[in-house]
Amino acid sequence: MNYLFLIGALFLISISATSFAYAQSTYDVKIPTGAASPDAPYFWQSVKDGSTDGHVDILVGDTITWKNADTATHTVTSGTATDGPDGLFDSGLFAPGQSFSFTYDDIGDYPYYCIVHPWMEGTIFVTAGYSIIPNVGKSIGDGNTHFDVEYKFNRLLANPEINQDQKSITFEIVGQSQSDDHSLELRLPSKLIDGNFILWVDGEKISDYEQVKEGDLNTLFIELTKDSKILTITGTSIVPEFGSMAMIIFGISIVSMLVLSQKNRIKF
Structure with missing residues (x-):
């Protein structure tokens, strides 16, 4: 009888835990x-x-x-x-x-x-499961290289801003908290930003996060607060490191240098 009671109690606890883990929002x-x-x-x-x-x-x-x-x-x-x-x-x-x-x-x-x-x-x-920020990176470079960023959070991430010089991406955190769980799961394509990340929240460097890389995806697990407003992530590479327009300009420069070099040789 005690075993049956224990099994029943564990079953009810598991149902409650599952319901809490997948609680929906209004x-x-x-x-x-x-x-x-x-x-x-x-x-x-x-x-x-x-x-x-x-x-x-x-x-x-x-x-x-x-x-x-x-x-x-x-x-x-x-x-x-x-x-x-x-x-x-x-x-x-x-x-x-x-x-x-x-x-x-x-x-x-x-x-x-x-x-x-x-x-x-x-x-x-x-x-299903993740909110999406579309076309991140489209506003820089040639506009043809951009990515959808997925995340789970009780608020919204908005207005992603890429700084190519600092190799960073910044998100605004907006809206009202829909739960007391302020943990953020953020999925960043490595072709968008890659490397060992350094994180700032509202201008302060934080260490309370986990970074997991699987294939072409960097996933960050970050503990935030209900008052967090700005999240900045710095990596070792940011897209586009060398967009197609830059490639064209670079190619033209190389050709020009070769032509000038050839002319100088002819003069001598």
């Missing part, structure tokens, strides 16, 4: 005062990151709660104003002070809008 999107007018400065406000374009990045199993802070009645309807409702969800009319929630169980891009005020449109982007 993010609020507010409909601000004045959103019923097409001339309003914005129609949505994401509490997750403060954005006002109606676009929210979440993970599978997360929930979005739309809260009507306007003085008018609205709907939150899956689909687009152009094509109409797609049948996934529809809040129906909900009055000021009311809210509507929907949980996303599958990966994909999910547009939504207000049937009463069709200029109010947005999209929920649902990914």
